[in-house]
Amino acid sequence: MAKKTYIQAITDALDIVLEDDPKTLIFGEDVGKNGGVFRTTQGLQEKYGEDRVFDTPLAESGILGLATGLGLTGWRPIPEIQFMGFSFEAIDQIAGQEARMRFRFDGTKTAPVTIRTPYGGGTHTAEMHADNLENFFTGVPGLRVVMPSNPYDAKGLLISSVENNDPVMFLENLKLYRSMKDDIPDGKYTVPLDKAKVAREGNDITIVAYGAEVNEALKVADSLAEKNISVEVIDLRTVSPIDSETIFKSIEKTHKVVIVQEAQKMAGVGAQVASAIAEDAVLSLDAPIGRVAAPNSVYPFALGEDIWIPRAKEIEEKVNEILNY
Amino acid sequence: MANKPIVDFEAIKNNLSNVSKPIQVLNENAEVTDQDIFDSFSDDDLVEFMKKMVWERALHEQTMNFSRQGRMGFYAPTEGEEASEMGTVLAMKKNDYLLPAYRDVPQLIQHGATITEAYLWSRGHVLGNKFKARSMMPQIIIGAAYDEAAGVGLGIKKNGEKDALAFTYTGDGGTSQGDSYEGMNFAGAFKAPVLFIVQNNGFAISTPRAKQTAAPTLAQKAVASGIPSVQVDGMDILACYAVAKAARDYIVAGNGPVMIETLTYRYGAHSSAGDDPKRYRTKAEEQPWFDKDPLIRLRKILEDKKLWSEDQEDKLVDEYKASFKEAIKEADSAPEDKVSDMLKRTFEIPTPEMKKEIAKFEAKESK
Numbered sequence: 001m002a003k004k005t006y007i008q009a010i011t012d013a014l015d016i017v018l019e020d021d022p023k024t025l026i027f028g029e030d031v032g033k034n035g036g037v038f039r040t041t042q043g044l045q046e047k048y049g050e051d052r053v054f055d056t057p058l059a060e061s062g063i064l065g066l067a068t069g070l071g072l073t074g075w076r077p078i079p080e081i082q083f084m085g086f087s088f089e090a091i092d093q094i095a096g097q098e099a100r101m102r103f104r105f106d107g108t109k110t111a112p113v114t115i116r117t118p119y120g121g122g123t124h125t126a127e128m129h130a131d132n133l134e135n136f137f138t139g140v141p142g143l144r145v146v147m148p149s150n151p152y153d154a155k156g157l158l159i160s161s162v163e164n165n166d167p168v169m170f171l172e173n174l175k176l177y178r179s180m181k182d183d184i185p186d187g188k189y190t191v192p193l194d195k196a197k198v199a200r201e202g203n204d205i206t207i208v209a210y211g212a213e214v215n216e217a218l219k220v221a222d223s224l225a226e227k228n229i230s231v232e233v234i235d236l237r238t239v240s241p242i243d244s245e246t247i248f249k250s251i252e253k254t255h256k257v258v259i260v261q262e263a264q265k266m267a268g269v270g271a272q273v274a275s276a277i278a279e280d281a282v283l284s285l286d287a288p289i290g291r292v293a294a295p296n297s298v299y300p301f302a303l304g305e306d307i308w309i310p311r312a313k314e315i316e317e318k319v320n321e322i323l324n325y
Numbered sequence: 326m327a328n329k330p331i332v333d334f335e336a337i338k339n340n341l342s343n344v345s346k347p348i349q350v351l352n353e354n355a356e357v358t359d360q361d362i363f364d365s366f367s368d369d370d371l372v373e374f375m376k377k378m379v380w381e382r383a384l385h386e387q388t389m390n391f392s393r394q395g396r397m398g399f400y401a402p403t404e405g406e407e408a409s410e411m412g413t414v415l416a417m418k419k420n421d422y423l424l425p426a427y428r429d430v431p432q433l434i435q436h437g438a439t440i441t442e443a444y445l446w447s448r449g450h451v452l453g454n455k456f457k458a459r460s461m462m463p464q465i466i467i468g469a470a471y472d473e474a475a476g477v478g479l480g481i482k483k484n485g486e487k488d489a490l491a492f493t494y495t496g497d498g499g500t501s502q503g504d505s506y507e508g509m510n511f512a513g514a515f516k517a518p519v520l521f522i523v524q525n526n527g528f529a530i531s532t533p534r535a536k537q538t539a540a541p542t543l544a545q546k547a548v549a550s551g552i553p554s555v556q557v558d559g560m561d562i563l564a565c566y567a568v569a570k571a572a573r574d575y576i577v578a579g580n581g582p583v584m585i586e587t588l589t590y591r592y593g594a595h596s597s598a599g600d601d602p603k604r605y606r607t608k609a610e611e612q613p614w615f616d617k618d619p620l621i622r623l624r625k626i627l628e629d630k631k632l633w634s635e636d637q638e639d640k641l642v643d644e645y646k647a648s649f650k651e652a653i654k655e656a657d658s659a660p661e662d663k664v665s666d667m668l669k670r671t672f673e674i675p676t677p678e679m680k681k682e683i684a685k686f687e688a689k690e691s692k
Binding site for chain 2 (some may be wrong): 025051056057059061062064065066067068069070071072073074075077092093096097102104105106107108109110125141142144164165166241242243244245304
């Protein structure tokens with residue numbers, strides 16, 4: 001057990017899957033000698049060699065096509081897209097090819113690909129470097145989308161993703177990379193896919209969040225605890241598929257819910273959670289469903305991020321509004 | 326400033342057109358234009374080539390018939406492209422991977438899929454994709470197979486398979502899609518064993534080759550990736566086979582990828598779904614290509630050698646067509662695809678939501 005950052009936890013997971021399964025391969029732009037632009041693959045080429053961890057030409061569709069072909073020939077690829085905004089270039093290979101591989105071949109050919117990519121704002125990067133595109137990818141059948149909120153889950157979920165025989169988009173929050181540390185067990189452990197976690201138990205209201213917003217929700221829970229309001233925080237962890245049961249169980253207890261996401265409000269994860277509740281659990285509620293999300297603009301340039309991304313303050317306002325309904 | 330331009334761009338551009346003649350063995354008058362390559366084929370080889378082209382032409386005719394009867398789904402006609410398709414695929418070995426485009430169904434069958442499976446693929450039934458061959462299903466996104474072929478090639482190399490490579494096809498239109506360059510560039514950079522084949526049949530649906538690119542040849546599109554490439558007479562099966570075979574030998578020797586552009590023509594429409602070549606082609610354009618028909622020239626050579634006769638060919642066509650009719654009967658008896666099965670094959674481990682949907686559809690389907 002050691003204190004590790006989100007990045008160190010990810011490196012740890014990659015080290016374990018490379019060690020465990022000789023068919024795993026890490027590749028992408030600058031992942032070799034440079035260890036990735038964020039150093040997530042630091043030291044892995046040195047340890048496992050250029051055959052297992054290697055740099056590619058700078059072309060996202062090519063990288064993901066390479067993953068498809070390697071998957072077809074028995075390999076377990078873990079490609080990296082340097083920033084999530086660059087995945088626009090690879091939509092066909094992800095959504096048009098890999099995600100439907102099992103379906104089109106009735107399971108006789110599959111694409112066991114884990115696509116790692118950083119996303120999310122608050123670090124003042126250049127355009128296309130921070131976009132939250134999970135809303136895009138959660139609409140793709142055959143593709144899992146995993147978004148850990150802390151270092152412990154990041155390691156366990158990444159190992160589960162690589163071991164999964166279907167494609168997974170594993171989204172790493174840029175802001176969390178170095179801003180958080182957890183006690184991380186040495187060696188292998190897994191965190192299950194498709195399962196939400198009750199990050200904090202409470203009785204008065206439920207906040208459903210994922211990624212970096214989970215930590216904002218936890219701050220709100222701390223602040224409201226001082227006023228004797230007990231907030232339950234649910235961390236979705238996998239945002240496609242969504243674990244509705246865990247959400248329903250919580251709102252049966254609290255009867256109130258606020259759904260939080262960093263991405264734009266239109267469509268996507270929060271909308272899916274809201275519609276699942278509206279369809280199957282609306283009678284558990286005694287107030288409207290509250291939502292906190294970024295506005296439906298194009299993702300802002302660096303200096304606009306801090307006013308655009310919803311943080312604890314906006315969440316607390318919405319929680320109070322729903323509590324006082 | 327000097328009057329003379331610093332760089333003579335026009336001369337550089339003109340130099341791009343300075344390309345060698347496409348490789349040919351047998352011209353349209355059935356004259357041998359490359360005796361050395363011609364002599365490398367035995368009489369049996371020549372007969373075998375002819376049989377394959379007759380088979381593909383018969384497959385096309387029968388499939389068009391089925392299509393007119395409303396018994397097919399998506400079908401991309403192959404008539405005219407027999408030399409290009411059969412010539413290249415005959416250079417493949419069973420351990421090679423095939424990444425075909427939608428017009429390359431005959432190659433997929435040659436590589437191990439059954440005709441029944443091909444018909445089921447055309448109709449849009451999942452059982453059409455469960456062939457045992459080392460192959461992807463026919464690719465609809467025209468550049469995608471090139472990207473994937475780079476990965477398959479690299480996978481083969483990493484697996485240590487010495488006598489295997491990836492064969493992949495696209496058309497002239499496919500070379501305009503960025504993925505075709507990314508695939509060639511990746512394969513070149515990784516020295517992956519891949520044979521990229523461009524079947525240049527002159528038209529991407531209705532858009533002529535001349536509007537596709539200013540490049541004088543499509544073969545030279547590989548040059549920027551550091552890949553050797555060559556144009557071949559795509560109406561000459563002997564040339565197509567000889568070049569594909571030579572490329573295969575070169576690639577499996579560890580030299581990295583090759584690209585071949587076959588100059589061919591599709592006689593009919595892009596697909597059976599409705600484009601009308603009369604809207605974008607004239608008889609005057611078409612006739613010279615019909616005159617170059619790949620079957621005519623090889624048939625003449627074989628008849629001169631007393632290795633072939635009209636009777637023999639008619640008999641073969643009847644046999645082939647009977648087998649296609651058998652295959653479609655078999656396809657007719659495929660079980661109906663069920664929504665519950667579609668849900669089950671979306672993920673290995675169904676999501677909780679899907680489990681509910683599966684139960685719902687199973688209940689409906691059992692009624």
